[in-house]
Amino acid sequence: MPHPFRFELLAVDERTGARAGLFHTPHGIVETPCFMPVGTRGTVKGVWPHQLREIGAQMILANTYHLALRPGEEVVAGLGDLHEFMHWDGPILTDSGGFQVFSLNTLRELTDDHVVFRSHIDGSLLELTPERAMQIQEQLGADCIMCLDECPPHDAPREQLIAAVDRTTAWARRCRDSHQRDDQALFGIVQGATDRELRERSAEGLRPLDFPGYAVGGLSVGESPEEMYATLDFTVPLLPEDRPRYLMGVGRPIDILEGVLRGIDLFDCVMPTRNARNATAFTSRGPVKMRNLKHQNDVEPLDPDCDCPTCRSFSRGYLRHLFVTGEMLGGMALSVHNLAYYQRLVRDLRTAIKSNRVLEFHAAHLAGQADGP
Amino acid sequence: MPHPFRFELLAVDERTGARAGLFHTPHGIVETPCFMPVGTRGTVKGVWPHQLREIGAQMILANTYHLALRPGEEVVAGLGDLHEFMHWDGPILTDSGGFQVFSLNTLRELTDDHVVFRSHIDGSLLELTPERAMQIQEQLGADCIMCLDECPPHDAPREQLIAAVDRTTAWARRCRDSHQRDDQALFGIVQGATDRELRERSAEGLRPLDFPGYAVGGLSVGESPEEMYATLDFTVPLLPEDRPRYLMGVGRPIDILEGVLRGIDLFDCVMPTRNARNATAFTSRGPVKMRNLKHQNDVEPLDPDCDCPTCRSFSRGYLRHLFVTGEMLGGMALSVHNLAYYQRLVRDLRTAIKSNRVLEFHAAHLAGQADGP
Numbered sequence: 001m002p003h004p005f006r007f008e009l010l011a012v013d014e015r016t017g018a019r020a021g022l023f024h025t026p027h028g029i030v031e032t033p034c035f036m037p038v039g040t041r042g043t044v045k046g047v048w049p050h051q052l053r054e055i056g057a058q059m060i061l062a063n064t065y066h067l068a069l070r071p072g073e074e075v076v077a078g079l080g081d082l083h084e085f086m087h088w089d090g091p092i093l094t095d096s097g098g099f100q101v102f103s104l105n106t107l108r109e110l111t112d113d114h115v116v117f118r119s120h121i122d123g124s125l126l127e128l129t130p131e132r133a134m135q136i137q138e139q140l141g142a143d144c145i146m147c148l149d150e151c152p153p154h155d156a157p158r159e160q161l162i163a164a165v166d167r168t169t170a171w172a173r174r175c176r177d178s179h180q181r182d183d184q185a186l187f188g189i190v191q192g193a194t195d196r197e198l199r200e201r202s203a204e205g206l207r208p209l210d211f212p213g214y215a216v217g218g219l220s221v222g223e224s225p226e227e228m229y230a231t232l233d234f235t236v237p238l239l240p241e242d243r244p245r246y247l248m249g250v251g252r253p254i255d256i257l258e259g260v261l262r263g264i265d266l267f268d269c270v271m272p273t274r275n276a277r278n279a280t281a282f283t284s285r286g287p288v289k290m291r292n293l294k295h296q297n298d299v300e301p302l303d304p305d306c307d308c309p310t311c312r313s314f315s316r317g318y319l320r321h322l323f324v325t326g327e328m329l330g331g332m333a334l335s336v337h338n339l340a341y342y343q344r345l346v347r348d349l350r351t352a353i354k355s356n357r358v359l360e361f362h363a364a365h366l367a368g369q370a371d372g373p
Numbered sequence: 374m375p376h377p378f379r380f381e382l383l384a385v386d387e388r389t390g391a392r393a394g395l396f397h398t399p400h401g402i403v404e405t406p407c408f409m410p411v412g413t414r415g416t417v418k419g420v421w422p423h424q425l426r427e428i429g430a431q432m433i434l435a436n437t438y439h440l441a442l443r444p445g446e447e448v449v450a451g452l453g454d455l456h457e458f459m460h461w462d463g464p465i466l467t468d469s470g471g472f473q474v475f476s477l478n479t480l481r482e483l484t485d486d487h488v489v490f491r492s493h494i495d496g497s498l499l500e501l502t503p504e505r506a507m508q509i510q511e512q513l514g515a516d517c518i519m520c521l522d523e524c525p526p527h528d529a530p531r532e533q534l535i536a537a538v539d540r541t542t543a544w545a546r547r548c549r550d551s552h553q554r555d556d557q558a559l560f561g562i563v564q565g566a567t568d569r570e571l572r573e574r575s576a577e578g579l580r581p582l583d584f585p586g587y588a589v590g591g592l593s594v595g596e597s598p599e600e601m602y603a604t605l606d607f608t609v610p611l612l613p614e615d616r617p618r619y620l621m622g623v624g625r626p627i628d629i630l631e632g633v634l635r636g637i638d639l640f641d642c643v644m645p646t647r648n649a650r651n652a653t654a655f656t657s658r659g660p661v662k663m664r665n666l667k668h669q670n671d672v673e674p675l676d677p678d679c680d681c682p683t684c685r686s687f688s689r690g691y692l693r694h695l696f697v698t699g700e701m702l703g704g705m706a707l708s709v710h711n712l713a714y715y716q717r718l719v720r721d722l723r724t725a726i727k728s729n730r731v732l733e734f735h736a737a738h739l740a741g742q743a744d745g746p
Contacts, residue, residue: 042694046701049686071669071694078670079690087686296444297451313422313460317452321415321444328419328701 001212002182007244011354017236017263020353023244025091025143026183027083028058032244032265033349035256035342036061036093038273041070042086045273046328046335049087055308055336056343059091059143061268064136065100069121073139081141093144093268095248096133096175096189099217102151110150112167130174138181146215147175149189154223158195165191165198168217169205176209187213187246194227196234203238214239215246216264225255232262253282253345254369257362260349272342276334279323282341286369288316290334295320308340309333374585375555380617384727390609390636393726396617398464398516399556400456401431405617405638406722408629408715409434409466411646414443415459418646419701419708422460428681428709429716432464432516434641437509438473442494446512454514466517466641468621469506469548469562472590475524483523485540503547511554519588520548522562527596531568538564538571541590542578549582560586560619567600569607576611587612588619589637598628605635626655626718627742630735633722645715649707652696655714659742661689663707668693681713682706 001007006024013019023030037044037052040063044052052060062082067073079085082092101108101117108117114129130148137145148171150164168191179186188211192198206214216235219228232247239245246266247259256267272282279290283303288295290302298316310319310333322330345365352361374380379397386392396403410417410425413436417425425433435455440446452458455465474481474490481490487502503521510518521544523537541564552559561584565571579587589608592601605620612618619639620632629640645655652663656676661668663675671689683692683706695703718738725734 041698041700042691043700043702046705048682048702048705050682066698070698071690075669075690075694079672079688085688085691085694087691296448299452309421309423315452315458317444317448318415318458318460321448321458325414325439325443327414327416328704329416329421331701332419332421332705 001243002185004183005185005212007213007242009242013353013356013358015359016261018260018349018353018358019263019265020350021244021265023265025059025185027089027091027143030059030091031350033256033260033346033353034059034266035346036266036268037339037342038063038268038270039086039088040270041066042076042082044335044339046277046332047273047339051309051336052088052339053090055340056347057090057339059093059266060088061093061095062086062140062142063097063100064094064133064140065097065104067094067140068097068136069119073136077139077141081139083141091144092142093266094137094140094142094146096146096148097128097136098133098148099151099249101128112170115150130171131178134175134179134186138179138184142184144185144187144213145179146187147172147189147211149191149217151191151218151221152193154193154218154221156193161193161195161198162201165202165205168202172206172209172211176211185212187211187215189215189217189248190235190238191218192235193218194223194231199231199235200238203235207240211243213244213246215248217248219247220250220255225258228255229258229262232259232264236263253342253365256342256345257349257365260346260353261358261362267346272338273335276338277331279330279334281334282338284368290316290319290330291323292320302337303341306337306340306344308337310337310340374616375558377556378558378585380586380615382615386726386729386731388732389634391633391722391726391731392636392638393723394617394638396638398432398558400462400464400516403432403464404723406629406633406719406726407432407639408719409639409641410712410715411436411641411643412459412461413643414439415449415455417708417712419650419705420646420712424682424709425461425712426463428713429720430463430712432466432639433461434466434468435459435513435515436470436473437467437506437513438470438477440467440513441470441509442492446509450512450514456514464517465515466619466639467510467513467515467519469519469521470501470509471506471521472524472622474501485543488523503544504551507548507552507559511552511557515557517558517560517586518552519560520545520562520584522564522590524564524591524594525566527566527591527594529566534564534566534568534571535574538575538578541575545579545582545584549584558585560584560588562588562590562621563608563612564591565608566591567596567604572604572608573611576608580613584616586617586619588621590621592620593623593628598631601628602631602635605632605637609636626715627739629715629718630722630738633726634731634735640719645711646708649711650704652703652707654707655711657741663689663692663703664696665693675710676714679710679713679717681710683710683713
């Protein structure tokens with residue numbers, strides 16, 4: 001692992017394999033398990049950067065695809081780098097852009113050499129190669145960057161899934177060979193959908209490349225939660241124990257819990273902020289729909305167990321009013337709260353792992369979610 | 374003036390009549406000249422309440438009409454009052470709802486007794502009387518409340534303007550007679566468009582009612598700036614010197630300046646936040662359109678003379694990116710900046726008045742606005 005990166009395991013739960021650790025990066029130390037708020041276009045939607053810090057966020061994610069299209073990686077580089085651009089001096093991770101290339105664009109050419117796609121912004125034809133994905137992410141300047149991978153639909157024919165695994169492995173080698181900056185940790189991505197044999201094939205291809213971190217990709221793309229958990233059951237043990245493990249794009253609070261129980265260290269998901277803008281709050285008692293008439297006269301805070309700026313400031317009745325009238329502060333306040341909820345979840349998980357109570361925490365969490373997980 | 378209200382004049386500029394003072398209210402002391410950010414529906418759009426405090430806002434305005442329709446004044450009262458509702462423990466002023474009744478609604482009946490209008494939300498038929506305007510504002514619980522007035526178009530026939538003045542006077546008496554709460558200061562509103570005789574008629578009708586504050590209404594409704602300033606020239610001297618004077622709904626920074634020079638103490642306007650959402654910034658060098666391509670690679674802050682959270686955090690290039698991509702943080706950041714600009718303007722004006730430099734400040738301000746006032 002390139003200096004100054006270091007992954008320090010502080011505790012591994014004997015019963016489950018859940019891990020608590022410290023991930024040292026050039027922009028600071030990340031306590032794991034860690035949830036990364038998503039700042040797709042260099043901003044976590046509706047949230048000031050200092051508020052992310054205030055609610056305990058330690059590392060955030062930005063999307064290479066979106067930033068490469070607008071404003072362009074050279075513009076970001078000219079304005080400092082991603083840290084300075086978005087005024088976040090903590091660690092940042094960028095994805096490779098591959099996921100969006102495969103999910104947002106219908107017209108494309110895919111060969112072993114490259115993928116060609118149409119911009120979802122202006123329809124222009126763009127090309128991505130492993131080398132180009134490295135160049136872009138080097139210009140963006142995140143601490144952790146990702147190999148370009150192929151993300152086929154989870155229910156693609158097996159031949160396509162095999163080809164995607166092998167292409168992902170070949171591209172990972174090209175990424176590793178072309179990546180220059182030693183102040184960035186390049187993560188490999190294991191593909192293979194929900195197929196144990198393919199996940200093994202993928203992990204076996206990537207392990208010799210000795211990446212400083214490994215991600216599990218291709219999950220939370222339409223398979224059931226049970227399939228996802230089962231896939232983690234047989235995939236995580238294929239990854240080196242001494243490297244951080246990142247479950248990409250996951251997920252609901254229960255998915256974070258189940259992932260941590262299976263030995264995952266890093267998570268990201270748009271759900272806390274997206275749900276917030278749609279007026280759905282995560283709370284210690286389960287999800288709450290803020291537009292519901294029943295909140296109209298409710299003087300209580302959103303979540304009595306939460307000390308975030310939203311719960312310290314506003315009643316449920318006021319938050320409902322903000323959503324009913326379409327006021328910006330509604331989405332802003334709920335985004336801060338939902339992110340605080342996720343941060344509290346991983347903080348509590350870290351504490352539980354270190355004190356050998358993670359299974360008990362899991363049971364208590366499920367029991368507390370009155371309205372379902 | 375009802376206890377605990379008190380208006381303390383600290384300085385009156387000999388050359389202009391510009392005043393610096395302290396307006397004591399149940400929720401704190403307001404330094405005048407004061408600019409009130411507008412929280413139409415109980416939220417200053419895109420801004421957290423603690424940020425208003427941080428940038429120096431002392432008193433804010435909320436709109437009775439909008440709050441009476443949604444969520445309803447009884448809901449606000451049930452959630453505490455406006456202060457608790459919106460988590461702002463400083464002074465608040467509510468308008469009477471009259472302006473919106475006359476500007477947002479086309480179908481209505483107007484008699485000496487009442488005005489009937491259709492809700493712009495759901496088309497339902499609603500009635501407003503002076504007594505009802507008082508009831509609603511008592512339930513909302515602002516520190517300063519306004520008499521119901523009639524706001525005709527500025528270019529209405531003279532007979533209509535005269536009738537509006539007389540009706541406004543008659544309604545002001547009914548407001549005063551029905552208003553109960555002695556922890557609220559009820560302001561009278563002088564009408565009369567740009568006509569000196571009508572303004573005199575209006576002020577003469579209101580002065581005997583001995584209001585603790587007087588507003589100049591019916592300006593910034595389509596007349597030219599020169600007509601507005603000329604109207605202030607002959608209207609402000611008609612108002613008692615020992616009461617705060619409030620110029621309603623005004624305006625551009627230059628209008629604030631010109632109003633202060635003519636002896637106005639309080640202002641409100643949606644312009645700083647509305648322009649912010651439309652990507653226009655107020656700066657010490659003049660207005661700046663943030664979508665302009667020329668900002669793309671600009672590492673400089675929006676305004677080198679500004680120490681607001683936006684200017685301390687973000688480059689012009691980043692702010693442009695936020696607007697080009699439609700990110701919430703763009704409007705949020707520019708709203709905070711524009712409000713900070715207005716607060717700095719009135720703070721500097723207070724300082725200038727106290728040190729007998731207000732005309733010099735006026736000249737320097739105009740000279741600094743490279744791109745026009």
